[in-house]
Amino acid sequence: MIQKTVFILVLLSLIHVCASNPAWADCTYNVTGNIMVLDPATTEDHIVRPLEKVKVLVKADTGGGWSAPWDTVYTNGAGHFSISASKTCASRRYLVQVKLDNNDLIVSPTMGWKTIFQMTDKISDTSVAVGELIFGRPSSAESRYNQASVATTNLADEWTHDRAFIWYILKTSMDYLGNFKRKITVHYPIAGLNNIGWDTTISLTSAWNGLYSSLTGELYSSPSGMYYHAINGTLHELTHCWFAQQLSGPLPCVVDPSTDRSANCTPHIFNEGFARFSSVQLMKTLWNKIDPTPTWSTDPLPAKRAVLANDGPNGPIPDMDVLITDIFGAMNALNMLIVQDIYAYRFGTADDELEYPDENAAERVGVPPLSNCPDAPNLTYKEVLNTFIRTDVGISGNSDWSVLDFYDKVSSTNARFTAEMKDMYLEMTDPEATAEPYSHCGENQIIIQ
Numbered sequence: 001m002i003q004k005t006v007f008i009l010v011l012l013s014l015i016h017v018c019a020s021n022p023a024w025a026d027c028t029y030n031v032t033g034n035i036m037v038l039d040p041a042t043t044e045d046h047i048v049r050p051l052e053k054v055k056v057l058v059k060a061d062t063g064g065g066w067s068a069p070w071d072t073v074y075t076n077g078a079g080h081f082s083i084s085a086s087k088t089c090a091s092r093r094y095l096v097q098v099k100l101d102n103n104d105l106i107v108s109p110t111m112g113w114k115t116i117f118q119m120t121d122k123i124s125d126t127s128v129a130v131g132e133l134i135f136g137r138p139s140s141a142e143s144r145y146n147q148a149s150v151a152t153t154n155l156a157d158e159w160t161h162d163r164a165f166i167w168y169i170l171k172t173s174m175d176y177l178g179n180f181k182r183k184i185t186v187h188y189p190i191a192g193l194n195n196i197g198w199d200t201t202i203s204l205t206s207a208w209n210g211l212y213s214s215l216t217g218e219l220y221s222s223p224s225g226m227y228y229h230a231i232n233g234t235l236h237e238l239t240h241c242w243f244a245q246q247l248s249g250p251l252p253c254v255v256d257p258s259t260d261r262s263a264n265c266t267p268h269i270f271n272e273g274f275a276r277f278s279s280v281q282l283m284k285t286l287w288n289k290i291d292p293t294p295t296w297s298t299d300p301l302p303a304k305r306a307v308l309a310n311d312g313p314n315g316p317i318p319d320m321d322v323l324i325t326d327i328f329g330a331m332n333a334l335n336m337l338i339v340q341d342i343y344a345y346r347f348g349t350a351d352d353e354l355e356y357p358d359e360n361a362a363e364r365v366g367v368p369p370l371s372n373c374p375d376a377p378n379l380t381y382k383e384v385l386n387t388f389i390r391t392d393v394g395i396s397g398n399s400d401w402s403v404l405d406f407y408d409k410v411s412s413t414n415a416r417f418t419a420e421m422k423d424m425y426l427e428m429t430d431p432e433a434t435a436e437p438y439s440h441c442g443e444n445q446i447i448i449q
């Protein structure tokens with residue numbers, strides 16, 4: 001009996017030794033970090049932005065080469081990722097790879113996975129915090145780990161940084177716009193043939209800075225030298241895609257995108273005017289960013305009547321018939337929709353160009369408190385967007401697209417944009433009209449300062 005008890009004790013002891021042997025046991029490892037991008041454009045402060053919902057994977061190496069990916073996860077709104085795995089307890093070195101891809105958006109499909117963190121030496125830690133990994137600021141990688149140069153090169157690479165930044169811009173804009181129906185594929189940047197290192201090569205005329213396909217959700221964009229215009233051009237194509245995705249089918253007509261006017265295809269003109277309007281308003285709304293030297297394409301305010309009548313980029317816009325066939329006329333009417341405090345503005349007449357010789361935009365003037373004015377609708381950009389996703393106003397019918405039809409749709413979906421206000425706002429965008437907003441305030445006692 002004693003012998004038997006001793007035998008069992010010895011056996012239990014052996015089992016215990018086996019179970020606590022590190023070579024046979026598992027440890028739980030956790031690799032965390034934040035994936036960010038240096039923002040070179042929307043502020044002057046060189047701040048960093050989180051890369052949200054990008055794909056991240058972690059691989060490890062105990063000495064025999066890189067493992068298969070432990071797991072693939074998406075970053076959260078702060079750019080944070082956390083990957084855990086139960087593995088044999090051992091010293092390892094780690095690498096982190098990122099791909100600009102999720103169910104809604106992919107930027108530069110040809111780029112694939114990019115290594116953004118790679119240790120040179122093995123460590124025994126089970127909790128591995130690599131810190132902030134910032135595209136455009138490679139020195140950000142956690143300094144207590146020895147990093148291989150391949151990772152810092154990918155964080156430093158100029159085009160990779162630009163693509164990561166475009167991800168931030170597009171992700172933020174898509175979240176704001178909402179209601180996308182298909183994944184957006186972005187080829188950025190693009191150029192003419194034979195530019196090694198560019199995302200893809202397609203033939204572009206010099207007149208085009210971008211292209212989109214409403215059918216495939218593909219978007220092509222090229223930077224044009226200045227960051228404002230590079231972002232604006234990409235958002236232009238994105239908002240074309242968004243517009244197309246609100247409709248139940250293709251627009252009833254499509255004309256050559258290099259044609260700036262078409263009397264026979266106002267839906268195309270409206271679509272083009274909408275993309276110009278929307279790209280400018282997104283930058284203004286989301287980043288409070290306006291072109292420091294606005295042109296016809298980047299001014300967030302509607303033009304004075306004299307500028308419309310005499311200085312349209314595609315030629316004079318003497319009346320509403322021409323306005324609805326002109327891209328800039330359509331953009332102007334959309335800008336007009338969201339003017340705030342409209343009674344503070346003057347639009348002049350087709351002939352009073354000399355009064356404001358230097359500026360395109362309508363003049364904001366100081367006015368005393370007005371009485372007897374109809375309530376100003378003060379529509380927001382978001383309210384204008386909401387008009388598109390109302391299926392009860394013929395949006396999905398895909399016909400009757402012009403700025404005039406759109407004003408009707410806005411009026412029928414927004415109680416503040418009454419029929420009276422609709423007529424007044426159209427009057428302000430009419431080059432032939434002469435009335436000012438304050439003309440609608442009853443008595444002529446209003447004094448313009």
Ligand SMILES: [Zn+2]
Binds near residue numbers: 240275
């Ligand atoms: Zn366009």
